[in-house]
Amino acid sequence: MLxxxxxxxxxxxxxxxxxxxxxxxxxxxxxxxxLVFIDLRDRYGITQVVFEPDQGEALIAAARDLRSEFCIxxxxxxxxxxxxxxxxxxxxxxxxxxxxxxxxxxxxxTPPFDIQAGDANEELRLKYRFLDLRRPELQKVFIMRHKMxxxxxxxxxxxxxxxxETPILGRSTPEGARDFLVPSRLHxxxxxxxxxxxxxYKQILMMSGMDRYFQIARCFRDEDLRANRQPEFTQLDVExxxxxxxxxxxxxxxxxxxxxxxFTGSAPQLPLLRIDYQxxxxxxxxxxxxxxxxxxxxxxxxxxxxxxxxxxxxxxxNGDRVRGLCAPGGAKYTRKEIDGLTAYVAEFGAKGLIWLxxxxxxxxxxxxxxxxxxxxxxxxxRFSAKTGDMIFAVxxxxxxxxxxxxxxxxxxxxxxxxxxxxxxxxxxxxxFPLLHWDAEEKRYVAEHHPFTMPLPEDLHYLxxxxxxxxxxxxxxxxxxxxxxxxxxxxHDPVIQAKIFSLLGLSPEDAQEKFGFLLSALSFGAPPHGGxxxxxxxxxxLFSGLTNIxxxxxxxKTARGYDLMTGAPGQVDLxxxxxxxxxxxx
RNA sequence: GGGGAUGUAGCUCAACUGGUUAGAGCACCGGCCUGUCACGCCGGAGGUUGCGGGUUCGAGCCCCGUCGUCCUCGCCA
Numbered sequence: 001m002l003x004x005x006x007x008x009x010x011x012x013x014x015x016x017x018x019x020x021x022x023x024x025x026x027x028x029x030x031x032x033x034x035l036v037f038i039d040l041r042d043r044y045g046i047t048q049v050v051f052e053p054d055q056g057e058a059l060i061a062a063a064r065d066l067r068s069e070f071c072i073x074x075x076x077x078x079x080x081x082x083x084x085x086x087x088x089x090x091x092x093x094x095x096x097x098x099x100x101x102x103x104x105x106x107x108x109x110t111p112p113f114d115i116q117a118g119d120a121n122e123e124l125r126l127k128y129r130f131l132d133l134r135r136p137e138l139q140k141v142f143i144m145r146h147k148m149x150x151x152x153x154x155x156x157x158x159x160x161x162x163x164x165e166t167p168i169l170g171r172s173t174p175e176g177a178r179d180f181l182v183p184s185r186l187h188x189x190x191x192x193x194x195x196x197x198x199x200x201y202k203q204i205l206m207m208s209g210m211d212r213y214f215q216i217a218r219c220f221r222d223e224d225l226r227a228n229r230q231p232e233f234t235q236l237d238v239e240x241x242x243x244x245x246x247x248x249x250x251x252x253x254x255x256x257x258x259x260x261x262x263f264t265g266s267a268p269q270l271p272l273l274r275i276d277y278q279x280x281x282x283x284x285x286x287x288x289x290x291x292x293x294x295x296x297x298x299x300x301x302x303x304x305x306x307x308x309x310x311x312x313x314x315x316x317x318n319g320d321r322v323r324g325l326c327a328p329g330g331a332k333y334t335r336k337e338i339d340g341l342t343a344y345v346a347e348f349g350a351k352g353l354i355w356l357x358x359x360x361x362x363x364x365x366x367x368x369x370x371x372x373x374x375x376x377x378x379x380x381x382r383f384s385a386k387t388g389d390m391i392f393a394v395x396x397x398x399x400x401x402x403x404x405x406x407x408x409x410x411x412x413x414x415x416x417x418x419x420x421x422x423x424x425x426x427x428x429x430x431x432f433p434l435l436h437w438d439a440e441e442k443r444y445v446a447e448h449h450p451f452t453m454p455l456p457e458d459l460h461y462l463x464x465x466x467x468x469x470x471x472x473x474x475x476x477x478x479x480x481x482x483x484x485x486x487x488x489x490x491h492d493p494v495i496q497a498k499i500f501s502l503l504g505l506s507p508e509d510a511q512e513k514f515g516f517l518l519s520a521l522s523f524g525a526p527p528h529g530g531x532x533x534x535x536x537x538x539x540x541l542f543s544g545l546t547n548i549x550x551x552x553x554x555x556k557t558a559r560g561y562d563l564m565t566g567a568p569g570q571v572d573l574x575x576x577x578x579x580x581x582x583x584x585x
Numbered sequence: 586g587g588g589g590a591u592g593u594a595g596c597u598c599a600a601c602u603g604g605u606u607a608g609a610g611c612a613c614c615g616g617c618c619u620g621u622c623a624c625g626c627c628g629g630a631g632g633u634u635g636c637g638g639g640u641u642c643g644a645g646c647c648c649c650g651u652c653g654u655c656c657u658c659g660c661c662a
Contacts, residue, residue, distance in 0.1 A: 028622070028623075028624095030620090030621045030622065030624050030625095031618085031621095031624090032618055032619055032620075032621070032624080032625090033617070033618045033619075034618075034619045035618090035619040035620065035621080036621095037620080037621050037622065037624085039622070046622095048621085048622065050620085050621090052619080053619075067613090068612085081620090082620065084620095085620060085621080085622090087621095087622060089622080090622085093622090110595065110612070110613060111595085111596090111612085112595060112596075113595075113596050113597090113612095114595095114596055114597080114611070114612070116623080117596080117597080117611085117623095119596085119597060120596060120597080121591095121592090121596090121597090121654075121655090122654065122655070123592090123653070123654050123655090124596080124654095126654090173662095174662095175662045176661085176662035177660080177661050177662070178660085178661085196661095196662075197662090199662085221661060222661095223660055223661040224586095224659085224660060224661080226656085226657080226661085227655085227656070227657090229661070347588095347657085347658085348658095445662075446662050447662075448662060449662040450662065451662090452662090503662095547655090557653085557654065557655090558654075558655065558656085559653080559654085561653090561654095563653095563654090
């Protein structure tokens with residue numbers, strides 16, 4: 001083998017005259033018969049190597065047989081390129097290598113898609129992931145991912161956090177997502193579950209006095225996939241003892257700022273904005289608002305009685321909500337485009353979309369006639385609307401208005417270019433509800449997870465009106481994506497038991513499923529809490545990608561297949577028998 | 586499980602209202618070429634239109650089913 005002395009991204013004019021060896025893949029070949037150019041590529045860059053006739057016929061002949069993606073080694077001397085023949089697009093474009101020796105390590109079959117173009121369909125790219133991953137665009141993402149892991153490790157380690165590993169084979173616990181199960185061979189009819197997160201282990205570590213824990217942890221959830229969701233994903237998992245919610249947020253902020261500085265070139269001002277969940281839902285209709293633009297949803301129900309607009313009057317009488325927002329510059333939407341927006345909000349259950357153009361003379365639109373002049377004026381004032389804006393409103397049940405308007409808000413923000421898409425906005429949404437009522441299951445369900453500590457001042461609602469209890473919970477939101485979340489945990493066995501009972505877990509069940517936790521809580525458990533950041537999503541955001549698959553080296557398709565390996569696959573009957581597993585319809 | 590989009594040469598795409606032998610660029614193969622960097626020029630080969638069925642004189646196109654891929658609702662403590 002010709003062992004490389006340099007990589008393909010580092011030769012410059014300073015190396016001229018040196019004898020060097022490069023290893024890499026043929027990115028492109030340009031064959032002039034008597035003269036052959038090869039762009040040699042590795043993950044560091046591209047260097048042009050040239051085969052000239054004065055090195056002998058055999059060498060030129062061998063060079064002419066090179067094709068895309070052959071893996072080769074070349075030895076030669078670094079030469080300054082002929083004047084005027086430099087390539088400013090390459091970091092190595094001032095020089096080229098004049099080859100004296102060539103070794104082909106491995107020829108390549110004709111690639112199934114054009115690796116340089118990168119426009120092959122995803123199915124094919126995933127099947128040949130090893131080729132797809134040769135693309136510099138993707139390599140960049142994984143280099144970023146590596147750096148992110150390094151920064152996280154260093155930052156937390158410097159703050160006194162210890163890195164732990166927790167089991168992948170654990171036990172299934174109720175609540176939360178569907179578990180991936182692993183049958184036990186040693187115990188017929190018993191199963192391990194892959195962790196949805198290392199939640200309970202990290203809490204136990206606090207009870208063991210480890211004080212500050214972190215892990216770059218793989219998590220598994222057997223739910224349907226989405227553009228930003230994979231069945232296995234990676235979290236930066238953190239837990240701390242003797243802390244309140246503010247302490248967690250405060251200790252994570254420098255890390256977030258570091259990452260932002262490193263990957264986006266600018267760090268947010270600290271402390272980050274904290275938004276109360278209730279206020280957040282009222283203003284933006286979601287718990288993960290995109291705050292790169294400041295359009296806010298406002299309540300309009302109070303105006304209904306002063307109009308002759310029956311639709312909203314009936315809505316208000318039914319206890320529905322009437323809410324709206326003002327789209328700066330939205331008046332330029334055509335009738336057809338507005339129909340499109342109406343169809344869009346209908347996807348979220350909205351029965352209609354009220355629209356009012358703001359003009360010099362007042363509001364116009366098919367429903368403007370229902371609004372007396374003073375109401376129009378008040379509307380304009382309420383939104384600080386300007387000529388050329390458009391006010392949109394939706395009437396309906398709270399959930400519908402929230403969904404319709406929050407999604408409309410995002411769409412308007414993008415279409416009307418209300419923000420610079422290359423910017424980033426970071427904030428905390430805090431004080432989530434502890435529980436919500438699940439009508440189908442006829443019980444309370446934990447909003448975050450069952451081990452969350454209520455706000456002290458809300459504890460009394462546990463007995464009277466549990467949905468009013470707010471939790472010591474916080475989500476990190478970046479550009480409308482939830483990038484992480486955490487809570488202060490319940491370290492009081494009495495409160496924990498009360499929450500389990502609200503969740504419909506009998507004391508016996510609780511003992512059976514979480515006995516170890518309850519036991520640990522009764523041996524001097526410290527107040528503690530933590531957070532987990534979604535690493536895949538942060539890579540996605542910082543690399544400007546819109547799907548999570550390109551942030552994961554070997555991702556799965558929307559149906560959960562790994563197209564490269566063919567997983568999941570069938571197994572031998574013998575394997576199943578050993579596990580006491582039978583396939584049934 | 587539901588909704589939407591999609592599948593044509595190795596790749597990216599085209600093919601009118603259902604109508605001749607399904608085309609183009611790139612890639613591939615052969616030839617020419619000593620300064621290219623998306624090299625160029627000449628020539629060639631390459632198709633079960635995802636799969637199965639149906640309608641029709643005739644289907645890439647219409648209908649039914651099925652599979653894959655993408656987006657989405659439900660789901661995701």
